[in-house]
Amino acid sequence: MKFQAPKGTHDILPGEVERWQWLEERTRGVMALYGYREVRSPIFESTDLFVRSVGESTDIVRKELYTFQDRKGRSLTLRPEGTAPLVRAFLENAPLREDSQARLYYMGPMFRYERPQAGRYRQFWQIGAELLGSARPEADAEMIDLFRAVLHDVGLEEVTVLLNSLGDATCRPAYREAIRAYFKQHEGKLCGDCKERLATNPLRILDCKVPSCAPVIAGAPSVLDSLCPECAEHFEAVKRALTGLGIRYEIAPRLVRGLDYYTRTVFEIHAAGLGAQSAVGGGGRYDQLVKDFGGPDTPAIGFSIGMERLLLSIGADAAPAAPQADVVVIALKPEAGIEAQALARTLRGQQEAPERRSPLRVLTDVAGRSANSQMKWASKMGAKWAVFVPKGEDGYAVRDMAAGKDEQRQPSIEELRSWLLKRREPVESAR
Ligand code: AMP
Secondary structure (H helix, E strand, O other): OOOOOOOOOOOOOOOOHHHHHHHHHHHHHHHHHOOOEEOOOOOEEEHHHHHHHHOOOOHHHHHOOEEEEOOOOOEEEEOOOOHHHHHHHHHHOHHHHOOOOEEEEEEEEEEOOOOOEOOEOOEEEEEEEEEEOOOOHHHHHHHHHHHHHHHHHOOOOOEEEEEEEOOOOOOHHHHHHHHHHHHHHOHHHOOHHHHHHHHHOHHHHHHOOOHHHHHHHHOOOOHHHOOOHHHHHHHHHHHHHHHHOOOOOEEOOOOOOOOOOOEEEEEEEEEOOOOOOOEEEEEEEOOOHHHHOOOOOOOEEEEEEEHHHHHHHOOOOOOOOOOOOOEEEEEOOHHHHHHHHHHHHHHHOOOOOHHHOOOOOEEEOOOOOOHHHHHHHHHHOOOOEEEEEEEEOOEEEEEEOOOOEEOOOEOOHHHHHHHHHHHOOOOOOOO
């Protein structure tokens, strides 16, 4: 084989794609219930957008960006995440700012140059939601509730919500220094990357996945002990709101997440059965990002869910291959090919007014195969009926494929169509 899908990418094929479509539909339904509207932003943006938001010292920016120059020498990057593009779109498009609480969501592929493994890809899909315009704990609670609602709607109930607060510009600097001092004492036990992080961004050490760093991280001071009174009160209020909504959570004082723009609340949702990559998704507050991008003071919070991981966690059973056709129109001789196509088109009802259209799925051969091979193909496609052209003296011949039995002839196209419609099986929605 000359070409292969690039490392870390995967094709989503028929048989599997039905589950993706199902997940997308369910998610859109839940988003609509909560009043969130979709934004489809470009999959590439100016490189600076990500460097300035995700943060120069994060793994994503240092090691994982797909960056290229276009023909005019502009530096562009395939988006590694969806929040920065959405904030950019929010600032660029006044209609998104009409409501002082903007509720937006996105769904689409993200790109990170990571080491591929189960549940980790270089192109992966995310569903994300953002609520811009409120600093209040109710917004945090709505976000986590919405996250849970998306999972609940696709049958994922057994999850763990991890919750932490990273403080804000008032209290984080002191915590950063406390943690720098702590890790400095244990520098000898840190991995090479963490030694670098000690100088650039010591908070990132808490996110290190290298096993030898784990014991040192476990002993690090808790950010929750350094929160200023306002951040501490916000955190308490978020916890009260979650309890009020009946959402259970665990406090995870070392949860920092891999992006620098977070302030105050951060959270992750983990599901069993995902192995090492157990986070289905996560999110947090980013009260400074809109302002950092030159916009008005706009506190905000969001989350993103990995679609591959979500599908993995709700079970890998592929949807039963849905039949591709209800009816196959078979040309008994090569000259009848066009008649077959015309009949197929009429049977699909596409020329009819929308309310009269029928969900008959009709296929016809375009490879000039013999009537015999068309019959075999019709069974393979799962067709319930075969209809033969040219039309005979007494009408269209119809065969029940499963019973292998010829039915009464149908004198006209209209009669043929209503006969088939009466007997069609409902198209099952995939799961
Ligand atoms: P993040 O944007 O890093 O907060 O990631 C949010 C979610 O996206 C994670 O919890 C995963 O479910 C998913 N995700 C992140 N990176 C990858 C990846 N490389 N491959 C597959 N899913 C990913």
